[in-house]
Structures are given as structure tokens and as C-alpha cells.
Amino acid sequence: MAETREPVLQIEDLSVAYVTNTGLVHAVSDVNLTVHRGEIVGLVGESGSGKSTMAYTIMRLLRGDAVVTKGRVRVLGQDVYALSEKELRAFRWSKMSMVFQSAMSALNPVMTVETQIVDTILAHRPDLSRQAARERAKELLDLVRIDRKHLQSYPHELSGGMRQRVVIAIAIALNPALVIMDEPTTALDVVVQRSILDEIRRIQEQVGFAILFVSHDFSLVAELASRVAIMYAGRIVELTPSHLLNLSERHHPYTEGLLKAIPQLTADEVTIQGIGGYPPDLQDLPPGCAFHPRCPYAMDVCRRVRPAQVRAGEKVLECHLFNEAEVKAHV
Ligand SMILES: Nc1ncnc2c1ncn2[C@@H]1O[C@H](COP(=O)(O)OP(=O)(O)OP(=O)(O)O)[C@@H](O)[C@H]1O
Ligand SMILES: [Mg+2]
Known part of the structure; x- marks a missing residue:
């Protein structure tokens, strides 16, 4: 149906x-x-x-x-x-x-x-x-x-x-x-x-x-x-149509990490890249974005300010990388 x-x-x-x-x-x-x-x-x-x-x-x-x-x-x-x-x-x-x-x-x-x-x-x-x-x-x-x-x-x-x-x-x-x-x-x-x-x-x-x-x-x-x-860590950090779930699209860094963790079959080898670090303690969440301690792109603002939900094309994300205006407002 x-x-x-x-x-x-x-x-x-x-x-x-x-x-x-x-x-x-x-x-x-x-x-x-x-x-x-x-x-x-x-x-x-x-x-x-x-x-x-x-x-x-x-x-x-x-x-x-x-x-x-x-x-x-x-x-x-x-x-x-x-x-x-x-x-x-x-x-x-x-x-x-x-x-x-x-x-x-x-x-x-x-x-x-x-x-x-x-x-x-x-x-x-x-x-x-x-x-x-x-x-x-x-x-x-x-x-x-x-x-x-x-x-x-x-x-x-x-x-x-x-x-x-x-x-x-x-x-x-x-x-x-x-x-x-x-x-x-x-x-x-x-x-x-x-x-x-x-x-x-x-x-x-x-x-x-x-x-x-x-x-x-x-x-x-x-x-x-x-x-x-x-x-x-209890938040929906990205909501995306599944047809966009591939590495040629821009994603939340956590989604990107998960995508990279799926075994990629290349010509002669299988490569898997995991996400470093551990999920945070849900009794004592880090300030700012909860993913910042593990994020390869973390900026200063990510350590201080929790990202608001933003729409990027067909996706909804909680990430400062997708919201320049918010980042500028907190510099
Ligand atoms: N009864 C409880 N008392 C205290 N903490 C709890 C309780 N039940 C779950 N939690 C905590 O709440 C968080 C979320 O647990 P939840 O079971 O919803 O996770 P999950 O995503 O379903 O995990 P999994 O993939 O292992 O099933 C975890 O940190 C868990 O330790
Ligand atoms: Mg469960």
C-alpha cells in the first residue's frame, strides 16, 4: 500500500x-x-x-x-x-x-x-x-x-x-x-x-x-x-531519506562515521573504519553537541553550544557544520 x-x-x-x-x-x-x-x-x-x-x-x-x-x-x-x-x-x-x-x-x-x-x-x-x-x-x-x-x-x-x-x-x-x-x-x-x-x-x-x-x-x-x-545519546541527530545514505552526500559526522563503519568492498580488500571513542555518559552529558568529543570536525562552538535543528535539503540535522548563521552568532 x-x-x-x-x-x-x-x-x-x-x-x-x-x-x-x-x-x-x-x-x-x-x-x-x-x-x-x-x-x-x-x-x-x-x-x-x-x-x-x-x-x-x-x-x-x-x-x-x-x-x-x-x-x-x-x-x-x-x-x-x-x-x-x-x-x-x-x-x-x-x-x-x-x-x-x-x-x-x-x-x-x-x-x-x-x-x-x-x-x-x-x-x-x-x-x-x-x-x-x-x-x-x-x-x-x-x-x-x-x-x-x-x-x-x-x-x-x-x-x-x-x-x-x-x-x-x-x-x-x-x-x-x-x-x-x-x-x-x-x-x-x-x-x-x-x-x-x-x-x-x-x-x-x-x-x-x-x-x-x-x-x-x-x-x-x-x-x-x-x-x-x-x-x-538520546537525540535524533539526523533524519534523512534512505536513498541519500551514501558517502557522496554530506551527513552528520556521526552518520558519516557509521557509513564508513560498513565494510566497503573494494577491488582487493575490505576496509572498515570505526568511530573512535565511546558514547557519553547519559547522566553527565558533555556541554554543547554530545558528539563533539568523538567528532573529527569539532569546532570551538561545538564544545559550548548545543546545535539547533536545521533543514539541509531533504535532511534534518543537529550539527553546527550545517548552520553557518548559528556558528557566526556564537563566535
Ligand atoms: N531501567 C533503567 N534504569 C536506568 N537506566 C536505564 C534503564 N533502562 C535503560 N537505561 C539506560 O538508558 C539508555 C538507553 O537505553 P535503551 O535500552 O533505550 O537503548 P537502546 O538504544 O535500545 O540500546 P540497545 O541497542 O542495546 O538495545 C542506556 O544508557 C541504558 O543504560
Ligand atoms: Mg534496545
């Missing part, structure tokens, strides 16, 4: 912190992101950059030690945090759903595939009959291309790839407009990973939901998504 410009997910100025006994961990800071109907948007960043925190925040599944300190999340125009608990239960899964990072443990080992699918459907749509939910379970297995005989299987009787298909079937059971996929293929070997990705793309085209696809695998995300958000 084609993308439209109708927003399905709108994240506005979102900041989220974990309360710990040594202080606040600023896991997500000032994030703005819109995902449109039928669109696939990728979210990439190193481990600990805040990707899962953002996913849980959208689903309003944060645990007690996390607080949304600022901003708003709207799904289909509805402020997710303005819903009552009861409304939220109906909203979740029927409007937005999630494939969790630890998909293998998302399934209950002592329940058959059918029971898990049927129970999920009935938990969010108590108005449906068990018979109708059973019929839907069959359709869903067809959709993810698992033989219907596996409705009576237990998770341990399925391969990793099949379990992942079941998890995806459960996520799309109620036809949500938005599915958040948090590293849905990380636990699988590359061949199975590839087939699950093809499956996701095929089902998405058929059914038409939007996907926020979270991964640390840059090339995988660039291939699947039409736009990619690059996260560093």
Missing part, C-alpha cells in the same frame, strides 16, 4: 529519563519524529542510544523508574498519554503494536500458538467471539506463511524464524496502523534474518501498516526504510 502524508505517529519534543539513585539518566532528549501512514521509518544508533526507550515510550509501556519529562506522543492524532488505562488497553494492539527486542521470550512456552493469538485478540477486543478470533488466527498464519497445523504447536516446537513469524502475526492481529519493531531479527542467523525481512516487507505492502523499525544494523535499515532517523 502506498504511503500517504497522513501522520500515524507524531513525536513532539520528547524527553525521557530514568530515575536512578545516582541521578537522572537522560535516555531520550528533544526528539521530534513523524511517521506517515504506510511508511517504514528506520531508527538506528549504537547500543544505549535510547532506541528501545523511545519505542516503549510510544507504546506507553515504560516501567515505573522512567519518566516522560517533556513532550508528546500522538498516534492517529490521539495523545497516547491522555488515554485512561481502559482506553489505552483498547488502543494498544488495535491502533499500535510492538514486536519486542527479545521476541523469543515474548511467547508463552506453555501455550499453543493458537491460544496465544486468540488470547491477544480477545484481550484487546473483548467484543469478538472466540470463534471469530480463531478464524483470524488461521488467516494470520496464512499471512506469515506458517502452516495452519502449527496452531496447535508450542513455541519450543518451532524454529527461531517461525517463532518470529508468530510474534509478527500477533503484532498485526488487530490491524494496527503502526507497528514498532525493536530489533526484530537480531537473534536470528543471517539467512533467516533475510527471509523475515522479506516477509515483513511483503506483509507490510499487503496490509499497509506503518513501521518504526529499530535496529543497530545500518545497512539493513537503509534497505528497508524510506527514511532513517539516526540517534546518538
Whole structure:
């Protein structure tokens, strides 16, 4: 199904912190992101950059030690945090759903595939009959291309790839407009990973939901998504159409570093260049741009002033290199 410009997910100025006994961990800071109907948007960043925190925040599944300190999340125009608990239960899964990072443990080992699918459907749509939910379970297995005989299987009787298909079937059971996929293929070997990705793309085209696809695998995300958000230390430092993700384009220095870290096959050798240094402590972020200690282009202003969001062609970036006016104002 084609993308439209109708927003399905709108994240506005979102900041989220974990309360710990040594202080606040600023896991997500000032994030703005819109995902449109039928669109696939990728979210990439190193481990600990805040990707899962953002996913849980959208689903309003944060645990007690996390607080949304600022901003708003709207799904289909509805402020997710303005819903009552009861409304939220109906909203979740029927409007937005999630494939969790630890998909293998998302399934209950002592329940058959059918029971898990049927129970999920009935938990969010108590108005449906068990018979109708059973019929839907069959359709869903067809959709993810698992033989219907596996409705009576237990998770341990399925391969990793099949379990992942079941998890995806459960996520799309109620036809949500938005599915958040948090590293849905990380636990699988590359061949199975590839087939699950093809499956996701095929089902998405058929059914038409939007996907926020979270991964640390840059090339995988660039291939699947039409736009990619690059996260560093809780901030989206660049948002770019994926067709511009190559080294002949100018990018945020962090994006450039990630691109250079993808193995480049040249005539007779494989070259990989990593990014030096480590991500910052989210309890004690450096002043100015959080990337400056690792940035090969860091200027004086980068150490003092946090870069504002700027638009450069089709990209949105937070980097002084793209905003001469701001840099001049702070010299
Ligand atoms: N319950 C918690 N209490 C304190 N800090 C937390 C908690 N959960 C996560 N964090 C911290 O918040 C930051 C963001 O974590 P998050 O899990 O969102 O990152 P991620 O990008 O999903 O990483 P990964 O790629 O490893 O899954 C990390 O620094 C993490 O240590
Ligand atoms: Mg994560």
C-alpha cells in the first residue's frame, strides 16, 4: 500500500529519563519524529542510544523508574498519554503494536500458538467471539506463511524464524496502523534474518501498516526504510531519506562515521573504519553537541553550544557544520 502524508505517529519534543539513585539518566532528549501512514521509518544508533526507550515510550509501556519529562506522543492524532488505562488497553494492539527486542521470550512456552493469538485478540477486543478470533488466527498464519497445523504447536516446537513469524502475526492481529519493531531479527542467523525481512516487507505492502523499525544494523535499515532517523545519546541527530545514505552526500559526522563503519568492498580488500571513542555518559552529558568529543570536525562552538535543528535539503540535522548563521552568532 502506498504511503500517504497522513501522520500515524507524531513525536513532539520528547524527553525521557530514568530515575536512578545516582541521578537522572537522560535516555531520550528533544526528539521530534513523524511517521506517515504506510511508511517504514528506520531508527538506528549504537547500543544505549535510547532506541528501545523511545519505542516503549510510544507504546506507553515504560516501567515505573522512567519518566516522560517533556513532550508528546500522538498516534492517529490521539495523545497516547491522555488515554485512561481502559482506553489505552483498547488502543494498544488495535491502533499500535510492538514486536519486542527479545521476541523469543515474548511467547508463552506453555501455550499453543493458537491460544496465544486468540488470547491477544480477545484481550484487546473483548467484543469478538472466540470463534471469530480463531478464524483470524488461521488467516494470520496464512499471512506469515506458517502452516495452519502449527496452531496447535508450542513455541519450543518451532524454529527461531517461525517463532518470529508468530510474534509478527500477533503484532498485526488487530490491524494496527503502526507497528514498532525493536530489533526484530537480531537473534536470528543471517539467512533467516533475510527471509523475515522479506516477509515483513511483503506483509507490510499487503496490509499497509506503518513501521518504526529499530535496529543497530545500518545497512539493513537503509534497505528497508524510506527514511532513517539516526540517534546518538538520546537525540535524533539526523533524519534523512534512505536513498541519500551514501558517502557522496554530506551527513552528520556521526552518520558519516557509521557509513564508513560498513565494510566497503573494494577491488582487493575490505576496509572498515570505526568511530573512535565511546558514547557519553547519559547522566553527565558533555556541554554543547554530545558528539563533539568523538567528532573529527569539532569546532570551538561545538564544545559550548548545543546545535539547533536545521533543514539541509531533504535532511534534518543537529550539527553546527550545517548552520553557518548559528556558528557566526556564537563566535
Ligand atoms: N531501567 C533503567 N534504569 C536506568 N537506566 C536505564 C534503564 N533502562 C535503560 N537505561 C539506560 O538508558 C539508555 C538507553 O537505553 P535503551 O535500552 O533505550 O537503548 P537502546 O538504544 O535500545 O540500546 P540497545 O541497542 O542495546 O538495545 C542506556 O544508557 C541504558 O543504560
Ligand atoms: Mg534496545
